[in-house]
Amino acid sequence: MARIRNFPPLRFFVGFLPITVWEVLFFLFPVILIFMVSFLYVKELRLVYEWTFRNYAKIFSMLPYWEAYLRSFRLSLTAVLFSAAIGYPLAYTIAFEISRRYQRLLIVAMIVPFWTNYLIRAYSWQIILANSGLLNQFLQALHVIETPIRILYTHNATEVGFIYFYMVLMTLLLYSSMESINRDLLEAAADLGAKKFRTFIEIIFPLTYPGLIAGSVFVFILSFGDFVGPSILGGGKNPVFSQLIVDEIQGTVNLSMASALAVIMVVTIVAILILLLRRVETATLRKGGKPWRQ
């Protein structure tokens, strides 16, 4: 009867109940529903309850879907790279170059815009990036350019938005992993002759690698699934993958097609999640005595 004795008391599960019910009802169930609907098809605006692969066949065989997918992928990947490129120096400066008193202040200053409504921030970028916007006016006033550069309603604007929206997450994750580095390690490195840049390469970068991966996951997934940013800043001419889903629902009311696209998106995200988080695991645990490699 040892097993029953080790069985946790009932109250142990009570706390899990609300979240379980919530997750099942509003997450698991809809996802399963989408998955199932993606194998149905729509005829004359009505779902036909007959299993089929025709949605997937259509997506995989038509170039615009591929283009949109790759566009999303490229934009999200670029967002990851830029976030890391901006986030590393920023996090480094806050964590190591600024006195502890001002660290919190800077972190808060960085987060505050993050609390502003997403739509408002997106529209604000319109004001800056439009043909007659602040940026173009500024550049013209300086005589850097004669005619306005077209940024708004291209995916350059989308990219600016992505980087601006999600860079904060990357920086916060990098900052927190830098914060947890024992300062003695940096002193030891310096003591053994490493200059600042070398210390960064040899010590700080490897030790913040889990933070970088976690940040990349966040930035990639949020950019990949973002629909508002690309719509408001990138326009609709060259849609990203998430815009296609919305188009299928709003335009042709093709629920099954939209579901199939959504499934592809979810599979992509889960694949990336598994791939990257596994790297974090090996980087953090470093079990088995193998030399840690990047």
Add this chain to the structure above:
Amino acid sequence: MPGSSPKGDPGILKGRYSMEDISVEFRNVTKKFGEIVAVDGLSLCVRSGRFLTLLGPSGCGKTTTLRMVGGFEIPSSGDIFLMGEEVTYESIAKRETHMVFQNYALFPHKTVAQNIGFGLKMQGLKKSQIEGRVREMLNLINLPDIYDRMPHQLSGGQQQRVALARALILKPPVLLLDEPLGALDAKIRKQLQLELKQLQKDLGITFLYVTHDQEEAMIMSDIIGIMNSGRLEQLGTPQQIYETPKTEFVAGFVGECNFFEGKVLGSSDGLIEIQDSSGRILKVERHSFDVSSLAGRRATLAVRPEDIEIGETAALCVNRLEGKIREKLYTGVVVRLVVEIEDNRIIVDLRRGISSLPSDRIQIGWNPDVGSVIPKD
């Protein structure tokens, strides 16, 4: 530097010193953190190849002193010299000193070999050269088989040795050690104390060692510097520190000590006479004191517990007192008595063999050849 005279203890610096002889010198170094003075006007010379320990309670400034040698802190005023060259504002990376940290500070993502070879890698040596030197170091610390291990797979003692090897591989003229054994359990600590001491002798490198453990300092050091609230209280060999403490702080910090306060009357037959508040006269050998400058001043006589006799032996002593036994403590090595004399509690350590003790009143005594006079300002 040329022409200047050393400010350390003249006993340590016999005669004129040449620049090669001094590996570390502090000249009137003060370090402030905001309003707090961590190190206060420290002047100190360390001769090459010596094992010098800075000993003191936490917050006494010993670690700050060490860190200033390594370049981890910059003095607020004063100068620091390494091998005759001023390094006060030199960057950490450029200094030839290397540090062994209290918590080892091994790079957790690097193997033992990568840790030990880090300094050589920074100097731009080739992998093959580094490997040979690393294997040499692993043999030196008697751990030849851990080349590919990760730090977290090692015991605390092993990690400490790896940290030592990592600092020693660059052959520093001065090794800085910041309570390197503090985190280890007593048995391994004792063993490593002896190993460290032996290693230091073999290599002939100056060790600048920081600890708050007085026993550790006594066992390992050639020279001990006792620090208290940022000041160097006394510098000397372990024997000098123990037998002739110059301040009450030193006497009380290193080992147990009994204090008798009084006024110096003068000297007779080479003995200093001190009169305590109840009129008793205690006598002590002069050592190096200039008695005429002491006469009339208040002073403390410090006597070690193991130097005090009881019973019949005490009756034959020059200095005799009578008191009540308050406590009898059996410590294994000695039997410790706490004797109350007026409002002074005197500790007496007796060798174990002595079993029959008077139960109440007891006579204690000691001769003038033990004890030291500490003048009060």
